[in-house]
Amino acid sequence: MKISILKNQLVQAIQNVHKAVSSKSTIPVLSGIKMAADEQGLHFTATDLEIGIETLVPTLIDDEEIVQVKEAGAIVLSARFFGEIVRKLPGKTVEIEVKQNYLTIIRSGKTEYNLHGLDHEEFPRLPQVADNQVFSVQSDILKDMIRQTSLAVSTEEIRPVLTGVVFALKNGNLKFVATDSHRLATRESIVEAPPELEFANVIVPGKALNELGRLLADDDSLVDVLVSENQVLVKMGLTKFYTRLIDGQYPDISRIIPSTFKTGLTVNTKELQGSIERASLVAKENDNNLVRFNIKHNRLEITSNSPDAGKYSEPIDEIEVTGDELVIAFNSKYFLDALRVIDSPDILIEFTGSMSPFLIKLPDNPRYLHLILPVRIY
Template sequence: MHITIDRSHFLTAIQSVQKAISTKTTIPILTGIKLSVTEQGLKMTATDLQIGIETIVQKEQNGETILQIHQLGSIVLTAKYLGEIVRKLPQATVDIEVKQNYLTIIRSGTSEFNLHGLDAEEFPRLPQVTGNQVFSIPSDLLKDMIRQTVYAVSTEEIRPVLTGVVWSLKEGNLKFVATDSHRLASRKVQVEAPEEMQLFNIIVPGKSLLELGRLLSEDDTLVDIVVADNQVLIHMGRTQFYSRLLEGQYPDTTRIIPNTYKTAVQVKTKDLLDAVERAALIAKDNDNNVVRFNIKQMIIDITSNSPDVGKVSETLKPIQVSGEDMIIACNAKYLIEALRVITSPEITVEFTGSMSPILLKPLDNPGYLTLVLPVRIY
């Protein structure tokens, strides 16, 4: 194998695929990136066996030569060293040549590195995901859906299905739901899909979605999603992202979302977030990170106390309050994380009772809601 490649394009490709590499693996070849040179270009692949990322560097882009192929072939190079070397190289182009026994010479300007590679035939093959379960969604919208739900997945392996976000699709409505049994986030949008296409109980690991979110662009370029029996594949231009799906039945979360409320508060999102973050400075030193709300007509008193530290109190003036007076408390960390992913300037917060879920609804996004379970304060 022997190529000359534009350094910036090469580095971008390395940074994309290395998101699939686990730092905890004990299998040496999984710490590497597979480089495969064909007549079409340079294909780069990385996987930790749970997720896989594959991207292609073409020979030309916008009339500019990106890649010159001198000899076809393949090699696996350790991602950590490859990325650091390419980032520090002095010239705009990089020459990579594989010699006998997988010795790889990387040249740029007067710099020359010799890296010991691995046999590309030993590298795991990514699954061939095929099927007619395909739908499309703008990249920025998918990125937003991930951001607004993945924070609520469980980090504990006691119930593995709760470490993922469950997807469903019916009549073109794509819905993401995540819960760790203390909070819940749900986002629903309309997507481009065949009318008859339906998906249920597609559980994508939260860790996979975090990496996918970092790969997705902030524009409205359409992304194609293919769902197979135990895999999901996301096509993003010249890059493909694979993830295994979690097995098991996701719990029915519709039963815990209140349909009615006793008290509703309309408030500026940033004002509420700032107030809760200030209260959390004291709350983080009490047992349950508890912040307490005393809701009266046009006033919300927010308080927190810790026997060893002290207490904090603040009065927040909402835009509107309707219903009964209410005293309720919740975990400040959960509420802060929910508020941080809401982009709407104003939200409605609905309360059904002191021990019923607190529901947060952005005013300009009816497809999104999040809830936080309260904690007992007496």
């Protein structure tokens, strides 16, 4: 293989696929990035066998030559060394040439590196995903859906299905649900899909979705999502993201979402977030980051205390309250996680009692919902 490529394009391609490089595998080839040159350009691939990322740097972009393929071929190079070397190269273009025994020469300006590569034939092939179940969604919407639900996945492997976000699609409505049994997040969006396309219980690992979120652009470009029996493939322009699905049956969450409420509270998102953050400075010294709400006479008082740290109290008067008075306690971390992914200036919180789950909603977006279980305080 012998190619020449613009350095900035090479750096970006390595950064894109690097997210899928295995950091713990005992298989040497999985700690590398595969490069393959052909008439299309330069293909980059990385995988840890759970997720896989493939991106293409084409020979031409807007009639500008990006990659010059002088000799087709492929090689696997150490992701750590390759990435660090390329970022520090001095020139605007980089030449890569593979010699006998996988010796790879990297040149830029007056700088030259000789790296020991690996046989590309030993690199795992990414799965083939059938395209009979495919829908399209805006990149920024998918990014938001991931951001607003993946925070609620479980980090414990006791129940593997809870470490993922479950996808469901019906009548063009895509729904994400995640829960760790202490909190729950749902987000829905209308997507472009064939009328007959329908699926449920597609459980995507939360860690994989977080990596996908970092790849997705903050714009309205369409991405294609292909769902198969045990894989999901997301196509973003010239980049493809693969992930395995989690096997198992996701719990039915419809039974735990309250349909009625006794107390409603509308409050400014940032003001509430600031107050809970201040309360959590004391709350984090107790067992479960406990913070209390005392809702009374159109006034919200937020308190926390710890035998070691002391006490905190702050009222918020600029609120709207409907229904009954209430005292309720909760884990402040869970509440702050929810507030930090909300873009709305105000939120609506609905309570059904001091020991019942409460809901965080957006007044201007009924497609988002966050549920938190309270903590017993007596």
